[in-house]
Amino acid sequence: MRVPVSWLREYVDLPTEVTARELAAKLIAAGLEVETVEEVGADISGPIVVGRVLEIEELTGFKKPIRHCRVDVGAANGSGEPQNIICGARNFSEGDLVVVSLPGAELPGGFKIGARKTYGRMSEGMICSASELNLWEDHAGIIVLPEGTAEPGTDAFELLGLREDVLDIAVTPDRGYALSLRGVAREAAALYEVDFRDPAEAEPIEENGEGYPAEIADIDACDRFVLREVSGFDSDAPTPMWMKRRLALAGMRPVSLAVDVTNYVMWELGQPLHAFDRTKLSGGIVVRRAEAGERLETLDHVVRDLDPDDIVISDASGPISLAGTMGGLDSEIDDASTELVIEAAHFSAPNVARMARRHNLHSEASRRFERGVDRELPLRASARAVELLTRLGGGRPGGLTSVDPKVPGPAPIVIAERHAARIAGVDYPEGTAARRLRQIGCEVVEEGDTLRVSPPSWRPDLTDPNDLAEEVIRYEGYENIPSIPPRAPVGRGLSPGQRLRRAVGRALAGAGFTEVLSYPFVGERDLDGLQVEADDARRDALRLANPLNDDEPFLRTTLLPGLLKTLVRNVGRGFPDVALFEMGLVYLPKEGMPAAPLPGVDRAPTAEELAELEAAIPHQPRRVAAVLAGDREPAGWWGQGRAATWADAIEAAREVGRAAGVEITVRPGRYAPWHPGRCAELYVTVDGGEVLVGHAGELHPRVTKAYGLPARTAAMEVDLDPVERAREAVRAPEVSTYPVATQDVALVVETSVPAGEVEAALREGAGELLEDVRLFDVYTGEQVGEGRKSLAYSLRFRAGDRTLTAEEATAARDAAVAVAAERVGAVLRG
Amino acid sequence: MSAPNNSYDPVEVTSLHPDEVARMREEALAAIAGASSLEELKEVRLAHAGDRAPLALANREIGALPPAAKADAGKRVGGARRDVSEALKRRQAELEEERDARVLVEEAVDVTLPWDRVSRGARHPLTTIAERMTDIFVGMGFEVAEGPEVEAEWYNFDALNFQPDHPARTMQDTFFVEGAGGRPSGLVLRTHTSPVQVRALLTRELPVYVVAPGTTFRTDELDATHTPVFHQLEGLVVDEGVTLAHLRGAIDAFVSRMFGEGLTTRFRPSYFPFTEPSGEVDMQCFVCRGASVGNPDAPCRTCSSEGWIEIGGCGVVNPRVLTAAGVDTERYSGWAFGLGVERTLMFAHGVRDMHDMVEGDVRFTSAFGMEI
């Protein structure tokens, strides 16, 4: 809402010394968010004066007609002699009053005026158009001032309002009243405690004849409807410059007097108006809901299918206007309209909001109706419009139609006198609440400790006790609320899961991975790139109804696409050795996707309603994933680097397990997007049962190709929730100080036997004396034969209560080997 | 070098003769002085101070002397052995010093050589700053509440007093989730962390003191100051007798812990459907502390010379929200706030462009390390 300060001052006696910035600060402190204070015309300077065109000499021989003018600028040029000025415009005659920039003036855009030779003559200035002075948009030529406006030589700054401070206020949805000069002025008057002149309280205007017939068919749609007629209006009458200037400052484009007046009154009072051409109406007007199948061509030349929820103004021909949103083309006033019908009404706010959204028609009118317009305004605003139209455009007022179904107003709000004080934590003196509420226009009846408050008609937002408390507190000053530390009960700190997430993040970062927070939006292509099958569960993704990017309508079911794209971006920026991780939610639809209900809000949802809500919310497990490519350890002066491999990805998953204190069991697996021979399944044990928590390994070559990744990029993805559930309380180990007995064994197994299974067998067979097993060599080659491999393990035995004998250690080793032999066919290598 | 001890005479033992002891001593001292390396000295020690050294052997003979001679011989041999031992110690120290001067210099390396064999990782600054923000409130006794990111409209809007057709609801630029067969699902990507307020009230015992850090979504295109995926820290207190003064106290504590002691805050009235009264919170610019206002010679980039920085919204929990969450509004009241994590990071660490927080460039993230 743009508010020219001089316009505002017309209604409120602000002290003259108050600057626009001070006013803005005051309004901000009261809740009207002034975003900018624009100093319009601050870029205009120097001598700009009124001139009278004395002589025009038409110059010929140029591409376009050019005029050499002698212009009387009074004493403004110092000499009193007429000024010679070359001008390309043609919309003026000898004797006209014009606006002249003399040498030394500077116009918007840094345009400096000087005396210069052009078209073979000296030109000592410029005759200005409205656009050149940033007054309003006008391409019809230069400004011709009405005769008698001022004497030649008069300074034009004051005369035209070249300089003006304009407040731009971001009006919050509850303060619809502030979408008008009237509302802002009332606020400013209350804040400065000075007089306010209500522009809506104009002189009553005459009425001639019967009003245009109208009725309201649906009072839920419209509870106030006013029509006023003007007849014999001069459609050629120009909009006066002051009005054009104010409209331009407010951000509107001047169009024609009739349109400009409706806009002007809307800005001034906050009441949207609509003007019909009476000669285009047929029969009585009815405000009603649209009927199915009805259509209306609106002013923007769009033929719209109407919805039964739409409110329309109709006549015998059908709908002629979308209420409070946009008029119809056929009944609209045009350049030749002389018989006008001005409509001012009060429409249902939520209904207009729905219409604006449904038809994507967000206008200044709908913006005001959505936020609530003063129901008592239509009669006055229409009178104001008719007064302006007849004064500026001739004609005379016609009849008045006022449909007032007399809906009961809201009941008064009863609040405790101390209500605002209790909320603010400030001990306001008694009587403060009543005084402040009266200041904003409420009627207040004091009844002991309570107040019975009736808000004014322009404040439909005041419905609850706390709304009134806010009014009191903001006028008493939010800045006067003291600061008292809250006294929370003893908290339990972070939950185990919250601590785990931090630990996992630190562990992966410590292991050289950099955290990424990528967007969760993915497309079909991302899943294709992962080579997941058509029936893969990861294709069953939630879809956004209004994605930002039509290529990415889904919510991720895996963290990998975002990570892989980020990896590619880093490689592209010259960092071939990258290790990244991300922790975040994936979104998994539930079977059948039951729609979430909307329980009432006048009470807590019932257990059934809560269960229904939860049943509709998709599974959103938290995952952690990592990707890496290039060298895990770079080459350097110490020698060769070490390329990142499948093993680093699995190790990253183990790192996650270690951060949680949970053992991750690794088994060979096959799962997109991993290389089928280099993919690990990752398990943890929860309540005695193994749970698959994710995968790790090298990516399939087709995946690296699809994503443009470096060859042999590796990745892992793990579900954090089961990892957290797998945590068990740690019991302190008994640390034995007896000596260790080490036994090495080399076992030959089939190549296909996973080392993890061999180790598991050894552990089981070795029994309690085993302290640790470590695989220290893997050998394949002639000595063990085709299709076989040798795994060399170092077994460490130790007892808690004695030094083990060699026999005991050997027996334990033999037992371990025996289980490995039985389980995986391991043969002790000779 | 040692004299053979083959002529054992219980009365007169050759090796214990004063001249002989002196000779052994001299011989040993000469050998010690002649040792030119620690290795040689080790051999000399064996020969002259070891178990089989002449003086050691001589020492054993003392027992055979008549009692009268014992003390005298013992003194002599003992003195000689002490001299040898001390000479050895001295020579050892000399040679070690020599070695240190020579060998350790030869073994010197260039310690400025890099050893970045394991690449450095880092946590995202939005993660770590959100943790820091959270921890400030945890330190005040708050707990951390959570909720889903794909949220029911009821939690995101209705329960928070967003009326179905109110402009506030459409102003939120919501991502809607499509339901089965393209029908409405009643689900949205949460537009704020405020639905966690309702969840916390429905599931926790009163009083409630919680913060809820989390990811939120709005349909803004990514540019220097907007991102469709961003982060908030919600705070909620519902208790008996709480006031706006306590809210201000909590915010002030946050500002002083996060940005520095002594910074003032400013509340301005504003509007949110779920709080009434509502406010915006500004804090004094922690860079210029207001000195840039009206001072074109010392402009401030952080606050655009406004002197204040907007850090979030807040207010008294609208009793309608408490009602929808089943809280007795006669007895309890509450307040809530929402702080922007991106904004906090931008201000606290001078991040200029939202792209940097979104793109995952390792150069940006690495700079912040493990903690912020």
Ligand SMILES: [Zn+2]
């Ligand atoms: Zn500053």
